[in-house]
Amino acid sequence: MKATKILIGSSVRAAAMSAIRKGEVPYCIDLFADRDLVRIAETVRCPIADYPHGLPRLLAAAPDLPWDYTGGLENHPDSIAEMRTVRPLVGNPPEVLKLVRDPFWLAEMARTFGFRFPATALDPDDLGGATIRKPFRGSGGRGISLSRERHPDYYFQQLMDPAGMLHSAVYRDGTFAGESEQFVGQQPGEPEYGWCGGTTEPVRRIAPACEVRPFLDFLVERSGLRGDFGFDLLRRTDSECYLLEVNPRYTSSMEIVEFTTASQYCRKQILFAERRMVFPADGPWMRTLDEPFDPNRLPEFADIPHPGEVIEAGWPILTMLWVADRTPGETRR
Numbered sequence: 111m112k113a114t115k116i117l118i119g120s121s122v123r124a125a126a127m128s129a130i131r132k133g134e135v136p137y138c139i140d141l142f143a144d145r146d147l148v149r150i151a152e153t154v155r156c157p158i159a160d161y162p163h164g165l166p167r168l169l170a171a172a173p174d175l176p177w178d179y180t181g182g183l184e185n186h187p188d189s190i191a192e193m194r195t196v197r198p199l200v201g202n203p204p205e206v207l208k209l210v211r212d213p214f215w216l217a218e219m220a221r222t223f224g225f226r227f228p229a230t231a232l233d234p235d236d237l238g239g240a241t242i243r244k245p246f247r248g249s250g251g252r253g254i255s256l257s258r259e260r261h262p263d264y265y266f267q268q269l270m271d272p273a274g275m276l277h278s279a280v281y282r283d284g285t286f287a288g289e290s291e292q293f294v295g296q297q298p299g300e301p302e303y304g305w306c307g308g309t310t311e312p313v314r315r316i317a318p319a320c321e322v323r324p325f326l327d328f329l330v331e332r333s334g335l336r337g338d339f340g341f342d343l344l345r346r347t348d349s350e351c352y353l354l355e356v357n358p359r360y361t362s363s364m365e366i367v368e369f370t371t372a373s374q375y376c377r378k379q380i381l382f383a384e385r386r387m388v389f390p391a392d393g394p395w396m397r398t399l400d401e402p403f404d405p406n407r408l409p410e411f412a413d414i415p416h417p418g419e420v421i422e423a424g425w426p427i428l429t430m431l432w433v434a435d436r437t438p439g440e441t442r443r
Contacts, residue, residue, distance in 0.1 A: 124365040
């Protein structure tokens, strides 16, 4: 089948499977070209050394189709602007990224609407108390630390009390689709504040999304967000919720939101390398690769490297996914 859409990013496997479920045929460009991706879509691997400056060349060599991007590429608006001249962009353009990736603009919007946003400054001394340092161009929680050293690539926020739930509200095609809890810094080898998975199970125990939807819809209107995107939130109590940041592209949690129903929930966990390793030829992930691909079935393992692939310390190894009943019972596939 001829491709109908191009997907580009550091890892596009989840977005590619989602596109197939919608009846699209993806053409993929990413850093890994994992085994479970290349078997379902034509895929081109971008060498890490060429990311992102080599992407316009790879896009020019791709079919003449519209394209969208996944995680990481939102940190390179200049590359997105260049690629936008090569093929039509269906995702959020650089002018939208400029707004929603600016924590000071988000803080202003929160004040305008009367919503909560952590106190934010370029100098930690302006905030008082404990602070956290975050990169202006970050993804998946990488680069976040407790350092108080000032740097033009970083800003500071009030360190929030960890009590509460970190969660993500996601929009598909501009429409609210669901929520999930986020797992942060729980896996060996993962940075302390790094995203390492999530679950849709606990969201039924928190206040419904409709309580924050008016503010999120307000942000969508003011920013011009379109397509697939998500909001990271901290729910401390039923009546106290903070916006943390905006992810203006397909997010990692969308995959489990897609498969969540009234009778089941989903969980996603990324396994990270504690030390440099070479991926083995055989393992339990072969069960997934040996099964016929079914886009409407959540795979047991995903983002599966090729045998002999060198994985550096702190890099993701693969992804594990589960589907379970909402009532007590066995986890099932």
